[in-house]
Amino acid sequence: MRAARSPLDVLAADSRGRGRGPDLGLPPGALITRPGRRLRRAVPLLWVSDAAVGGDCLAGHRGGAPAALGLYPVLLQDRRGLEEWWRLRELYPERMSDPGDHDARQVLREHWSGAVPDPEEGAEGAELIAPFGRDWPGQAAPLIAGQDPEAAAGALARDLVRDGGCLPSPRLALVPAGRGADVLAAIGWGGPANHENDTARIAAVLRSWEDRFGARVVALGFDELHVSVAAPPRTRAEALAVAAEHFAFCPDNVWQGSGSIRAYADEALTGSAHWSFWWD
Template sequence: MAKPPKRRDPLSVLADDPQGRSLGLDLPPGGVVPRAGRRRWGKAPEPLVWVSDEAVGVGALAAHRGPHLAAAGLQAVLLQDRPGLERWWRDREFAPERMSDPDDHHVEPVLREFWSRVVPDPEEGEEGEEIIAPFGRDWPGLAVAGPSAGPDAPDPDAPDPEVAACELADELIERGWLPAPRLALVPSRRGADVPTALGWGGPTNHENDTALISAVLRSWEDRFGARLVALGFDELHLSVALPPPTTARALPVAAEHFAFSPDNIWQGSGSVRAYTDEAVTGSGHWAFWWD
């Protein structure tokens, strides 16, 4: 019995068909960015990501984040320029070969380790204690899921996470948070794994194995309906369909955020309590950055 033909990598298809017509897509002008590093003699460089040639506008993510893309094994996100680092994705900034597999990590030990790195030293006294209050130096544990997350508590009125992601993308573009985003297509099973599939180095000063970042994003997908919307050189934007609705529910989530991206508090809100009210309670947009 003859073996079925081997399925081509979708990025290899896009290298020959940049608008993706053979995959049921209708992409704007763009092309495949190859992996960095030495290539074998006589072999074309291995493709890493497809990126649009020009900035895209409102509606672009919604137009291309659908069943045809999922069937092709691709995830659509936005890549944002940074002043002085325009088109940073073409500048050998990705290193997927350095990353482990998100399947090898579990969110609780990952966040516990992150927490241990960022809690203030006891010598900082009351000032340090105030940064993480009402929590102490011990890891406080995972926050409970969003108000309607999980199979045991379905809510027919809860927003669809994919719809929420596309709506947030449009809002960020309209408000100038993403002034010149490019549409990017990444081969990945789920959005949370996109940073690892790319070998994205945004959090390098905090954690240089992006698979650990993806392990946390997977958990937020499951618990809060979070979806990856955009990546910058050192920033990350998530939509959140099921954010914690009260301060009491949001405080443990804010602790997770501090462990995940301490600069949000160290160089932002100043304390977990303040950050909870400013950026977590009822918020459908979680933004992170690493200095």
């Protein structure tokens, strides 16, 4: 049986899978492949630029020809000791399910139950999740976007790449995915592996955030995720509701970061158009 064509096949300019993709105006780059079934052929997984790109590069390739081909641009950032982690067999798409098979509310409810402190921790544990209790408080209400989600994504990319930002040398990547949330499962990203092994469940929550808050996936590190937000919470009540979701989504943001949901809501969420996550 002939393998289904990938949108990335258009970038396979020669036998090494390298090429500029002249119709897309891409910088020099290469396809990252994985073995296909029964090792009959290498299957393209994503395309990555050879060199670091500037902050305007992401916005320049959102929409247009890449979108028409079914390719979604994101930025990838390596880190010391894990340079070019996307080449090191750290991607496992075959292990991931379909984001559409999961309900974000159920995923968050299950993760909340697994993240809340044990009752034995007493007042300290109760303070960490206050003003909520051990029961899942439910999803935050949708918020009205203050700007276009794609404009917010472009602005965040520029902020993250400029001097002193979180992305000192990002690569441009193109992934066969119809929306940013699905990029994680499409490439089999394992960043949240110590919290959730099936990244499609993480993607299901991101889909919900896309719809409710105008969120967009901007960049991935080995175990980091950067998301732009067109409709960030503006009040403490709104921020607390979102903070509960973030605690379920990525407990390390609170456990090893702000120290409590209240502090996290105040420090990281209120008025912030940048949501970042790191899993230990």
